[in-house]
Each structure stands twice: as C-alpha cells, then as structure tokens.
Amino acid sequence: KETAAEVKPEAVEAGKETATEVKPEPAKADKETAKEVKQRAVKAVSKKVKPGAAKAVKIEEPKEAYATPRxxxxxxxxxxxxxxxxxxxxxxxxxxxxxxxxxxxxxxxxxxxxxxxxxxxxxxxxxxxxxxxxxxxxxxxxxxxxxxxxxxxxxxxxxxxxxxxxxxxxxxxxxxxxxxxxxxxxxxxxxxxxxxxxxxxxxxxxxxxxxxxxxxxxxxxxxxxxxxxxxxxxxxxxxxxxxxxxxxxxxxxxxxxxxxxxxxxxxxxxxxxxxxxxxxxxxxxxxxxxxxxxxxxxxxxxxxxxxxxxxxxxxxxxxxxIDYDIWNTKTDSRLYVNYDNSDVLDKKKENKRSLQEELGLAQDDHKFVIGLISRLTNQKGLDLVNSIMSQIMDEHTQVVVLGTGDSEYENSFRYYENAYKGNVCSNIMYDETRAHRIYAGADAFLVPSQFEPCGLTQLIAMHYGTVPIVRETGGLKDTVEPYNMYSNTGNGFTFDRYEAGLLLDAINRAKTLYFTGREYWDKMVQRDMEKNLSWDNxxxxxxxxxxxxx
Incomplete structure (x- = not known):
C-alpha cells in the first residue's frame, strides 16, 4: 500500500487551484439555444451556395439542435x-x-x-x-x-x-x-x-x-x-x-x-x-x-x-x-423468445412454458404464474406474503421467487417449494438471466413493499408485459395506476394499508380478471408495454x- 508520505507527485492542497490553468470554451457557446444553432447552420451553408443554385441545395437540420441551454x-x-x-x-x-x-x-x-x-x-x-x-x-x-x-x-x-x-x-x-x-x-x-x-x-x-x-x-x-x-x-x-x-x-x-x-x-x-x-x-x-x-x-x-x-x-x-438498452423485449438475448407489443400475447405463452420447464414446474398454459424478484427482507413485504402463502396457492396458481436476504424468509420459501412441489420454485440466489426470464414468463409480478422509494422491478415487469400487484407506497403508487373494472383502465392491482388481507384481496382480484375477463387482462398487458418507462421523461x-x- 502506498502511504501519503511515499507518494507525493504534483502535491496540491485540496481547495487550491492548480498551477496549470486550462481555459474552458467560451460560456456563450454552451448557452446556445436550438434556434441559434439552426440559424448558424443555415448561415454557414448559405455562404457556400452560389446565386441561382439555391434550389439544388438541401439545407439539412443540424443533428443536435437542442431546445434548452447546455x-x-x-x-x-x-x-x-x-x-x-x-x-x-x-x-x-x-x-x-x-x-x-x-x-x-x-x-x-x-x-x-x-x-x-x-x-x-x-x-x-x-x-x-x-x-x-x-x-x-x-x-x-x-x-x-x-x-x-x-x-x-x-x-x-x-x-x-x-x-x-x-x-x-x-x-x-x-x-x-x-x-x-x-x-x-x-x-x-x-x-x-x-x-x-x-x-x-x-x-x-x-x-x-x-x-x-x-x-x-x-x-x-x-x-x-x-x-x-x-x-x-x-x-x-x-x-x-x-x-x-x-x-x-x-x-x-x-x-x-x-x-x-x-x-x-x-x-x-x-x-x-x-x-x-x-x-x-x-x-x-x-x-x-x-x-x-x-x-x-x-x-x-x-x-x-x-x-x-x-x-x-x-x-x-x-x-x-429503466434503461431500454438493457430492458428491451425485442432484443433481450436472455429471453427464450423475443417479442414486442404486436405479438406479446402469443410469445409470452412460449416464454411462460419454457420458464415452467426450466424451473421444474408443471407445464400448463392455464396456470396463473406470479413472479417475485426481491431482497428477502421485511421492507419488501415478505411478512405479508408469509402469512397468506397457503391461501395464495391453489390448483390454478404457481409462484416463482428469486433473491436472497434474511434467513427467516430464505428458509420459508424453501419450505414452500417443498410443500407445493411443481407449483412453487424458490431460487435463493440472484441470477441476471433468470430474472429476465421471470419478467418475461410470469403473468403477474408481486411488489408488496412496506416502503419503496421508487422501485424498478414493477417498471421492468410492466415493460415486459407482466401485470404488477403492488402496495400504494412511494414510487409504486406513482407508477402503477390501479385497474378500474368500470372504465377498463389502469396498469395493475394495488392495495393501500399494510395488511395481509388486503394483499390477498389484490391477488384474488388479479386472478379473477385473468380467468374470467381475459380480454380485459390482455388489453392491460398491452397498455403496460405501451407505457413510456424509459429515462427520457x-x-x-x-x-x-x-x-x-x-
């Protein structure tokens, strides 16, 4: 290890300017507006155009004409x-x-x-x-x-x-x-x-x-x-x-x-x-x-x-x-099958079947697959999941878990995998490829957090056509609009107070729409994929x- 005494090249006190002054670009250039950039580009081109030849020259828009100052x-x-x-x-x-x-x-x-x-x-x-x-x-x-x-x-x-x-x-x-x-x-x-x-x-x-x-x-x-x-x-x-x-x-x-x-x-x-x-x-x-x-x-x-x-x-x-360069269903090389909004309803079924096969779950198109990718801690609402797991599981439901955390929850999910063989898979680890495949292969995605400053998993799930079930807190409330059965609007299913019964009710409402109103469920899947969740906004x-x- 190098100590401060041994390494003293170009000793400079913190807070003092260096001896070498580098002159920055004039500030005026940094503050140019899009209009000024365009005018400058047009002026430059017009200088090179001979009289009478203007019609033959196409003046191109500058490539980077920004609307706000730099x-x-x-x-x-x-x-x-x-x-x-x-x-x-x-x-x-x-x-x-x-x-x-x-x-x-x-x-x-x-x-x-x-x-x-x-x-x-x-x-x-x-x-x-x-x-x-x-x-x-x-x-x-x-x-x-x-x-x-x-x-x-x-x-x-x-x-x-x-x-x-x-x-x-x-x-x-x-x-x-x-x-x-x-x-x-x-x-x-x-x-x-x-x-x-x-x-x-x-x-x-x-x-x-x-x-x-x-x-x-x-x-x-x-x-x-x-x-x-x-x-x-x-x-x-x-x-x-x-x-x-x-x-x-x-x-x-x-x-x-x-x-x-x-x-x-x-x-x-x-x-x-x-x-x-x-x-x-x-x-x-x-x-x-x-x-x-x-x-x-x-x-x-x-x-x-x-x-x-x-x-x-x-x-x-x-x-x-979310970064669309990383999270893009059309180009994501980790998926079993790529898809976009035009063919999501068919291709998601293929991803679902392949996920069931890889994880050793019963391969059945009619099963309602719930994904959960999370740190396994109290903050993430897993105490609520623990208290209603036996009520979530029925002959129509499968649950896939991915993550690590408190031993209490790691052991609980290992138990559920053993108790509900073929319908629960608990991956007590983190694997990036498997995460992408769960986002693409699950029907619904669970985020029942006690508090959640923003949350990225619900954004990724929606972008991959997986309907979120979330608690109305922090960024979950800001990004997931609750489903309205009367106007057929919304992006997912929500509950407000931090109570296990309300989480179970939200899951059951999601199941009901999935099995009895599939046409409306499919429209919600497509709405979620259309939503702009990139960093642009x-x-x-x-x-x-x-x-x-x-």
Missing part, C-alpha cells in the same frame, strides 16, 4: 453499473447520465476506484494525475489519484486510494465506511479543482456523497467551484451515515460550527452525514413524488421527518426510469431542475 453536471456517488453495483443507486448512476447527454448536458461521473471493479474496465482507465490532500483535523493528508474512462458520451473519473478502496466490497461496516466516504466526498471536489473542470451542477447521491455540499460551502467556498449549485438525491432514507461527532469531525476536518442541531448534529453526541448534506445543498430530490411526501411523516421519515419538513421548500420528487425533469437553479 449544462455541465457532475454526478458523485458510491457505485455505478457496470463497474460496481449493489442496488438501485448503481443503475441510476449509469442510466441517468446517459439520458442527460441527450438533453444537452456535459456529464461527468465520479466514483471510488474500488479493487472489486472488473479488470476489463480497470485496464481501460487512463491516468489523469494525482496529488496529496489534507483531510483530517490534525492535518493528516492522503494520496488522491484520478483515473478516467470515457463511454457513451459520459466521462467516468475514479478516485484512487489503496488505503480506502482496496477492499473487495464497497461497503464493509460503518466504522470503516465513515472515514472512506469523508475522504471520497472531499476528494471528488479536489479532483474537479485539479482537473480545472467547473460544473454548473454538482449532483450528489445518498449519504456516501452527502458531505460534498458541506465541504463546498465551507472549505471550498473560495475556490472556482464555489459558484456551482448542489443537488442531493435520497435513494433510501434508511441509510444516513451516523456516527459519533469526534470521529466524523476528525475524518472530515470540517469546522466546529457545522456540528450543530440544524446541520450535522444528531441527538446529543452523534453526527449525521446525510442530514448535513440536506442542510447545505441547494435542492433535495428523491426518487418519486409520493416518497417525497412520505418522508416528511414520522412513519417513513427515519427520524429526519422534522428536518425534511423544515427544508420542504427545496424538496422535489422525480421517478426513476425523468432526464427532462432533471434538466428542467438544473435550469431552474440557473
């Missing part, structure tokens, strides 16, 4: 697919920047260079420089390396430090993770300073990057980054980065005045990194409109509800999307938010 945005977070991913944050950090490029944004993503990042990506990284950065309250400094990889129009910068990121897993324990992400939050800003890349927007994600707005408004307030606006997105409020004040004060080196009850202080002796970020950022977003309201209540607020109510004026909710809302910040 914005430079940096995403700072702890994970990003395909380099490292443990949950939905990794998907967002990959898909949203790609979608923002199409919205006339210049996007950079900064994540740690973990040792667990696959070698195929490690070897493509390019060294961009390094420096030593003061971090701790006692002046202790650490090496910061910057490795870069460009892909799909997005620049990925990896913060390199063997001491913090040599573990095989991005998250170990709070005692290890607190110093790691104090370092990362500051190093990300110092790297931007070093690279002389000054963004309009610094978009931070979850507690691991939450100290970035705090550093920006304190230790970096006299640097060229100080004009940037900050957004902090909450993906799951349950995780906040809480530890005792002395430890976080030491590892961050932040001034004493930020450790007050309105910023980082939590209770009598703890500091809360997420809370500090919420105080110092310009805008707070979360991943659905309903969840933005829920987290301001004691039930969902994870002890930050009062703080969020105080900052409600800068709180917004924007639903996530979400990216446009984020771009509007960036423009709102100026």
């Amino acid at each position: 914005k430079s945005v940096v995403f700072i977070g702890s994970e990003c697919y395909p380099f490292v991913k443990t949950g939905g944050l990794g998907d967002v950090m990959y898909s949203l920047p790609k979608a923002l490029v199409k919205q006339n944004c210049d996007v950079k993503v900064i994540i740690p260079r973990y040792k667990c990042i696959p070698e195929e990506y490690q070897k493509k990284m390019v060294y961009k420089g390094s420096f030593n950065m003061d971090l701790c309250a006692d002046g202790r400094s650490f090496y910061v390396g910057i490795m870069e990889y460009v892909w799909d129009g997005v620049v990925y910068d990896f913060i390199d430090n063997e001491e913090f990121f040599s573990s095989g897993n991005p998250y170990i324990s709070l005692v290890d993770d607190i110093p790691k992400y104090c370092f990362f939050a500051k190093a990300a800003l110092a790297a931007l300073n070093y690279l002389d890349w000054v963004p309009d927007i610094i978009h931070c994600h979850d507690w691991q990057a939450a100290l970035t707005p705090v550093f920006l408004r304190t230790m970096f307030e006299k640097t060229k980054l100080s004009g940037a606006k900050t957004i902090l997105t909450i993906h799951n409020l349950r995780f906040q980065g809480i530890y005792d004040i002395p430890k976080i004060r030491y590892w961050s080196g932040l001034p004493d005045y930020v450790f007050n009850k309105d910023a980082l202080k939590e209770g009598q002796r703890d500091a809360n990194m997420l809370k500090g970020g919420l105080t110092y950022c310009n805008i707070i977003t979360t991943v659905s409109h309903t969840y933005a309201g829920e987290i301001q209540t004691p039930y969902y607020g994870e002890k930050l509800d009062a703080h969020l109510r105080y900052h409600s004026g800068k709180l917004r909710g924007i639903v996530n999307g 979400s990216a446009k809302q984020y771009k509007d938010l960036y423009l709102e910040l100026g």
Whole structure:
C-alpha cells in the first residue's frame, strides 16, 4: 500500500487551484439555444451556395439542435453499473447520465476506484494525475489519484486510494465506511479543482456523497467551484451515515460550527452525514413524488421527518426510469423468445412454458404464474406474503421467487417449494438471466413493499408485459395506476394499508380478471408495454431542475 508520505507527485492542497490553468470554451457557446444553432447552420451553408443554385441545395437540420441551454453536471456517488453495483443507486448512476447527454448536458461521473471493479474496465482507465490532500483535523493528508474512462458520451473519473478502496466490497461496516466516504466526498471536489473542470451542477447521491455540499460551502467556498449549485438525491432514507461527532469531525476536518442541531448534529453526541448534506445543498430530490411526501411523516421519515419538513421548500420528487438498452423485449438475448407489443400475447405463452420447464414446474398454459424478484427482507413485504402463502396457492396458481436476504424468509420459501412441489420454485440466489426470464414468463409480478422509494422491478415487469400487484407506497403508487373494472383502465392491482388481507384481496382480484375477463387482462398487458418507462421523461425533469437553479 502506498502511504501519503511515499507518494507525493504534483502535491496540491485540496481547495487550491492548480498551477496549470486550462481555459474552458467560451460560456456563450454552451448557452446556445436550438434556434441559434439552426440559424448558424443555415448561415454557414448559405455562404457556400452560389446565386441561382439555391434550389439544388438541401439545407439539412443540424443533428443536435437542442431546445434548452447546455449544462455541465457532475454526478458523485458510491457505485455505478457496470463497474460496481449493489442496488438501485448503481443503475441510476449509469442510466441517468446517459439520458442527460441527450438533453444537452456535459456529464461527468465520479466514483471510488474500488479493487472489486472488473479488470476489463480497470485496464481501460487512463491516468489523469494525482496529488496529496489534507483531510483530517490534525492535518493528516492522503494520496488522491484520478483515473478516467470515457463511454457513451459520459466521462467516468475514479478516485484512487489503496488505503480506502482496496477492499473487495464497497461497503464493509460503518466504522470503516465513515472515514472512506469523508475522504471520497472531499476528494471528488479536489479532483474537479485539479482537473480545472467547473460544473454548473454538482449532483450528489445518498449519504456516501452527502458531505460534498458541506465541504463546498465551507472549505471550498473560495475556490472556482464555489459558484456551482448542489443537488442531493435520497435513494433510501434508511441509510444516513451516523456516527459519533469526534470521529466524523476528525475524518472530515470540517469546522466546529457545522456540528450543530440544524446541520450535522444528531441527538446529543452523534453526527449525521446525510442530514448535513440536506442542510447545505441547494435542492433535495428523491426518487418519486409520493416518497417525497412520505418522508416528511414520522412513519417513513427515519427520524429526519422534522428536518425534511423544515427544508420542504427545496424538496422535489422525480421517478426513476429503466434503461431500454438493457430492458428491451425485442432484443433481450436472455429471453427464450423475443417479442414486442404486436405479438406479446402469443410469445409470452412460449416464454411462460419454457420458464415452467426450466424451473421444474408443471407445464400448463392455464396456470396463473406470479413472479417475485426481491431482497428477502421485511421492507419488501415478505411478512405479508408469509402469512397468506397457503391461501395464495391453489390448483390454478404457481409462484416463482428469486433473491436472497434474511434467513427467516430464505428458509420459508424453501419450505414452500417443498410443500407445493411443481407449483412453487424458490431460487435463493440472484441470477441476471433468470430474472429476465421471470419478467418475461410470469403473468403477474408481486411488489408488496412496506416502503419503496421508487422501485424498478414493477417498471421492468410492466415493460415486459407482466401485470404488477403492488402496495400504494412511494414510487409504486406513482407508477402503477390501479385497474378500474368500470372504465377498463389502469396498469395493475394495488392495495393501500399494510395488511395481509388486503394483499390477498389484490391477488384474488388479479386472478379473477385473468380467468374470467381475459380480454380485459390482455388489453392491460398491452397498455403496460405501451407505457413510456424509459429515462427520457425523468432526464427532462432533471434538466428542467438544473435550469431552474440557473
């Protein structure tokens, strides 16, 4: 391992501008409107056209005529697919920047260079420089390396430090993770300073990057980054980065005045990194409109509800999307049979039969197959499923489960597979190919979560023509419109209160329509596939938010 003392190339103090000044493109060019781009293109072509030959020349529209001004945005977070991913944050950090490029944004993503990042990506990284950065309250400094990889129009910068990121897993324990992400939050800003890349927007994600707005408004307030606006997105409020004040004060080196009850202080002796970020950022977003309201209540607020109510004026909710390059029934190579909306009713039957065969279930077109892909935890509503499983199972129903989690639920589903042989398959693992096949082969998809900030599984299920059965919470409520038998509208079946009986009722309503009103069920399948669930809508809302910040 390299220590700070051993590695001191191009020593640069965090927060100071580098000696080499890189002159950026004139700001005026970045702010051009679509109309100005078009006028410039027409003018350029007309100069080359001889008099009398105008009719013979076709003036083409410029390829990238954007409707809104260009914005430079940096995403700072702890994970990003395909380099490292443990949950939905990794998907967002990959898909949203790609979608923002199409919205006339210049996007950079900064994540740690973990040792667990696959070698195929490690070897493509390019060294961009390094420096030593003061971090701790006692002046202790650490090496910061910057490795870069460009892909799909997005620049990925990896913060390199063997001491913090040599573990095989991005998250170990709070005692290890607190110093790691104090370092990362500051190093990300110092790297931007070093690279002389000054963004309009610094978009931070979850507690691991939450100290970035705090550093920006304190230790970096006299640097060229100080004009940037900050957004902090909450993906799951349950995780906040809480530890005792002395430890976080030491590892961050932040001034004493930020450790007050309105910023980082939590209770009598703890500091809360997420809370500090919420105080110092310009805008707070979360991943659905309903969840933005829920987290301001004691039930969902994870002890930050009062703080969020105080900052409600800068709180917004924007639903996530799914990446159509990955989730596309027409091109998905993992499926048994590809399909689209024109032939979904026939091809889904083929996928269903093949899934039943692969999983050792009774092959029967008339069975109602329910899919469940989830972490097996209380949050996901599996205690409700446990209490009604015997009532769900009948001669017409099959259940397919995929996921890992608490041993209580892993063992329960193993028991159900044995008790209902040929009609229940419990895959206590995670397999990407099998997940795709369950989305395509199941008739209905179960998401009975206790709380769900956004949820991606119900979006994928609908896009694959699988009808969701969900609880009305968070993003589930925002994305699944309950079926209305009178107007024949809606995208799925829902229940409101967190009660097993209401979940059973929703499943039975779905079964009833499937078996007795198949024509209406099929129309719902096609409606779900037609629904635009891509990142396009979400990216446009984020771009509007960036423009709102100026």
